[in-house]
Amino acid sequence: MINRLVVIGVxxxxxxxxxxxxxxxxCREVVGAGRNPLHLNKAVELGVIDRFETDIGRAVQGAxxxxxxxxxxxxxxxxxxxxxxxxxDAVFTDVGSTKGSVVEAARRVFTQVPAAFVPGHPxxxxxxxxxxxxxxxxxxxxxVVLTPLPExxxxxxxxxxxxxxxxxxxxxxTGVAHHDEVLAATSHLPHLLAYTLVxxxxxxxxxxxxxxxxxxxxxxxxxIAGSSPQMWHDICLANRxxxxxxxxxxxxxxxxxxxxxxxEDSAEILGRFTRAKGARDRFKAGKP
Amino acid sequence: MINRLVVIGVxxxxxxxxxxxxxxxxCREVVGAGRNPLHLNKAVELGVIDRFETDIGRAVQGAxxxxxxxxxxxxxxxxxxxxxxxxxDAVFTDVGSTKGSVVEAARRVFTQVPAAFVPGHPxxxxxxxxxxxxxxxxxxxxxVVLTPLPExxxxxxxxxxxxxxxxxxxxxxTGVAHHDEVLAATSHLPHLLAYTLVxxxxxxxxxxxxxxxxxxxxxxxxxIAGSSPQMWHDICLANRxxxxxxxxxxxxxxxxxxxxxxxEDSAEILGRFTRAKGARDRFKAGKP
Numbered sequence: 393m394i395n396r397l398v399v400i401g402v403x404x405x406x407x408x409x410x411x412x413x414x415x416x417x418x419c420r421e422v423v424g425a426g427r428n429p430l431h432l433n434k435a436v437e438l439g440v441i442d443r444f445e446t447d448i449g450r451a452v453q454g455a456x457x458x459x460x461x462x463x464x465x466x467x468x469x470x471x472x473x474x475x476x477x478x479x480x481d482a483v484f485t486d487v488g489s490t491k492g493s494v495v496e497a498a499r500r501v502f503t504q505v506p507a508a509f510v511p512g513h514p515x516x517x518x519x520x521x522x523x524x525x526x527x528x529x530x531x532x533x534x535x536v537v538l539t540p541l542p543e544x545x546x547x548x549x550x551x552x553x554x555x556x557x558x559x560x561x562x563x564x565x566t567g568v569a570h571h572d573e574v575l576a577a578t579s580h581l582p583h584l585l586a587y588t589l590v591x592x593x594x595x596x597x598x599x600x601x602x603x604x605x606x607x608x609x610x611x612x613x614x615x616i617a618g619s620s621p622q623m624w625h626d627i628c629l630a631n632r633x634x635x636x637x638x639x640x641x642x643x644x645x646x647x648x649x650x651x652x653x654x655x656e657d658s659a660e661i662l663g664r665f666t667r668a669k670g671a672r673d674r675f676k677a678g679k680p
Numbered sequence: 681m682i683n684r685l686v687v688i689g690v691x692x693x694x695x696x697x698x699x700x701x702x703x704x705x706x707c708r709e710v711v712g713a714g715r716n717p718l719h720l721n722k723a724v725e726l727g728v729i730d731r732f733e734t735d736i737g738r739a740v741q742g743a744x745x746x747x748x749x750x751x752x753x754x755x756x757x758x759x760x761x762x763x764x765x766x767x768x769d770a771v772f773t774d775v776g777s778t779k780g781s782v783v784e785a786a787r788r789v790f791t792q793v794p795a796a797f798v799p800g801h802p803x804x805x806x807x808x809x810x811x812x813x814x815x816x817x818x819x820x821x822x823x824v825v826l827t828p829l830p831e832x833x834x835x836x837x838x839x840x841x842x843x844x845x846x847x848x849x850x851x852x853x854t855g856v857a858h859h860d861e862v863l864a865a866t867s868h869l870p871h872l873l874a875y876t877l878v879x880x881x882x883x884x885x886x887x888x889x890x891x892x893x894x895x896x897x898x899x900x901x902x903x904i905a906g907s908s909p910q911m912w913h914d915i916c917l918a919n920r921x922x923x924x925x926x927x928x929x930x931x932x933x934x935x936x937x938x939x940x941x942x943x944e945d946s947a948e949i950l951g952r953f954t955r956a957k958g959a960r961d962r963f964k965a966g967k968p
Contacts, residue, residue: 515895535893577881578894582901584937585873587956592926592933593865594959603963605823606866607803609907612900613870617960619897621953628949632941638880639938643931645880649872650927653920661916665909668875671882672905675891 394419394555398455400448400470402426402435404517405487406461407526410440412559415528425451426462435523448473457555458484465626468497475501478508483548485510485555489575489623491539491568493630507545510552513537513571514561515579519618532560539568576634581642583624584635586617682707682843686743688736688758690714690723692805693775694749695814698728700847703816713739723811736761745843746772753914756785763789766796771836773798773843777863777911779827779856781918795833798840801825801859802849803867807906820848827856864922869930871912872923874905 397413399406402424413419424432424441425448432444445451452458452474460470467488478484484506488494491511498505516534518525536556540549553563566574593602628635652660685701687694690712701707712720712729713736720732733739740746740762748758755776766772772794776782779799786793804822806813824844828837841851854862881890916923940948 515893517895517897519897534895537893574886574890574893577884577886577890578898582877582898585877585934586901587953588934588937589870589873589930590956590960590963591952592930594955596865596929598862598865599959602862602865603959605803605825605862606963607805607822609805609807609904610866610870611963612903613874614960614963615900616897617956618964619957621950621957624953625946625950628941629944629946632944636938636941639934639941641884642877642880643934646873646876646927646931649876650924653916653924653927656917656920658913658917662909662913664879665875665912667882668878668905669907669909671887671891672878672902675878675894675899675902676906 394457396421396423396455396457398423398425398452398458399441400425400451400458400460400474401462401466402432402441402444402523403461404521404523404525405514405530406459407435407438407440407523408516408528408530409459409461409487409514409559411526411528412531413555416558418555418558419457423451423455431523438523438526440523440526449477452477452482453479455479455482457551458482460484460486460488463620463623463626464488464490464493464630465622467494468501471498471501483508483510483551485512485538485552487512487514488630489513489579489627490630491537491571495539495541495568505541505543507543508548510544510548511539511541511568512552512556513539513575514556516561517619519615521620521623529560531556534561536561536563537571538563538565539571540565541568572631573634576631576638580627580631580635581638583616583619584628584639585642586614587624590614590617682745684709684711684743684745686711686713686740686746687729688713688739688746688748688762689750689754690720690729690732690811691749692809692811692813693802693818694747695723695726695728695811696804696816696818697747697749697775697802697847699814699816700819701843704846706843706846707745711739711743719811726811726814728811728814737765740765740770741767743767743770745839746770748772748774748776751908751911751914752776752778752781752918753910755782756789759786759789771796771798771839773800773826773840775800775802776918777801777867777915778918779825779859783827783829783856793829793831795831796836798832798836799827799829799856800840800844801827801863802844804849805907807903809908809911817848819844822849824849824851825859826851826853827859828853829856860919861922864919864926868915868919868923869926871904871907872916872927873930874902875912878902878905
């Protein structure tokens with residue numbers, strides 16, 4: 393049971409976690425922290441948080457669990473603001489989509505990563521952002537990746553693990569660098585491709601008609617292009633080496649497909665599509 | 681009212697059209713035509729067609745409406761097989777995703793495109809293929825694009841238009857080349873990107889784990905990679921110039937984004953994502 397949860401950044405993820413923990417009866421009080429009182433007032437009205445503070449140092453007083461749910465580019469500033477204010481037995485974690493950048497930020501602020509800090513990433517979300525989109529069921533049967541470091545205390549890790557399990561998530565552990573490489577492939581690159589496709593099309597002379605002729609395939613393919621630009625800007629910069637590597641791999645493969653098209657290489661085109669369909673069908677069936 | 685409908689190629693689209701017309705009471709008899717008797721027998725069992733012929737020339741005898749629903753690469757062979765067998769008052773149309781290649785195939789087979797032929801393309805489908813996936817509601821509120829030529833008879837055009845309206849579709853008309861350019865952007869390129877992404881990921885050493893960490897965004901983004909490889913192989917070759925042009929545009933934009941990442945050009949990254957989100961949000965709201 394969490395006595396006082398502090399959520400720094402009450403958006404889709406932070407808000408959903410607060411709602412889910414309350415609904416599960418796993419948390420007595422939720423304090424929201426952020427810069428915008430209007431926004432935080434709305435979170436109170438929606439019943440997502442009980443009260444709020446705009447000063448992070450004040451917010452974390454008396455808290456046993458602190459969750460940083462700000463865009464990854466804002467993690468370092470949040471660490472700096474809570475430094476020296478956490479209770480001795482408080483545990484803190486984050487929900488950032490990149491883990492290397494968050495761990496580096498923690499190291500810069502605290503000199504070494506605190507034993508009470510557990511880097512984490514719930515693989516859940518929708519293209520909608522903001523507290524109005526928060527729902528208690530967001531983490532049900534979703535994976536949460538924790539990337540504990542050698543300096544992370546076993547007790548802190550256990551508490552964060554339990555928190556996510558209480559809201560229905562499946563918790564897995566992996567290394568920081570490995571997390572960032574895998575997510576670059578499976579999440580960051582697809583977002584960049586979706587953003588780029590929509591932007592490419594929107595800037596064409598016939599864009600109005602293009603979107604008019606778009607069907608359900610296009611709608612699903614580009615859904616993630618509706619995601620928060622600021623959040624994805626931060627992720628891109630935070631994980632740019634792994635992302636650039638994935639862009640390079642993808643572009644090479646797309647160029648090879650273009651060559652196959654140009655040379656009317658039927659076998660090559662059919663081979664690529666068949667391989668991809670096989671992998672996609674296995675993914676769909678849950679047997680990757 | 682159609683007296684005898686012949687569907688050449690009883691798959692997802694041809695089968696769904698047959699089901700929908702029957703359900704609407706817009707068709708007395710449906711004859712399926714194709715090469716595979718086992719497959720056609722299944723279509724009879726599913727109630728999609730009333731009977732079948734494996735000889736196209738025999739199938740179209742007595743038909744007032746013939747729909748070619750084979751992959752675009754098989755259109756020319758189908759045209760050749762029905763040539764000389766159509767009733768004098770029969771109308772025929774196709775459902776191919778590319779229109780230039782189908783019109784060229786018709787011209788090669790018939791010397792000039794017959795007045796009774798109306799090139800068409802229902803913008804509907806799912807990633808599933810085959811007659812087992814056919815559903816009567818597939819065309820409800822979907823667009824069907826007809827690309828009549830100067831030689832197309834007004835009567836034939838009206839009959840095909842009415843057929844699609846009877847199954848709930850919204851019929852629009854445009855030029856052949858314009859259709860192919862727009863669809864290259866909105867459908868063909870996204871399919872190629874989805875196939876390529878899944879193939880890129882599947883061939884990485886860590887592919888098993890990559891798919892394990894994939895979330896709903898990835899699932900939706902790659903749904904179309906489950907589409908029929910043969911169908912998409914045919915589309916790629918049939919519309920390769922327009923598709924290659926779109927690949928070039930897209931690759932340039934992706935490369936520019938990579939440069940922005942490499943140089944940590946925040947404004948450029950944020951600008952691109954914001955523009956894309958705006959276009960996607962307008963598309964979602966139905967205001968492109």
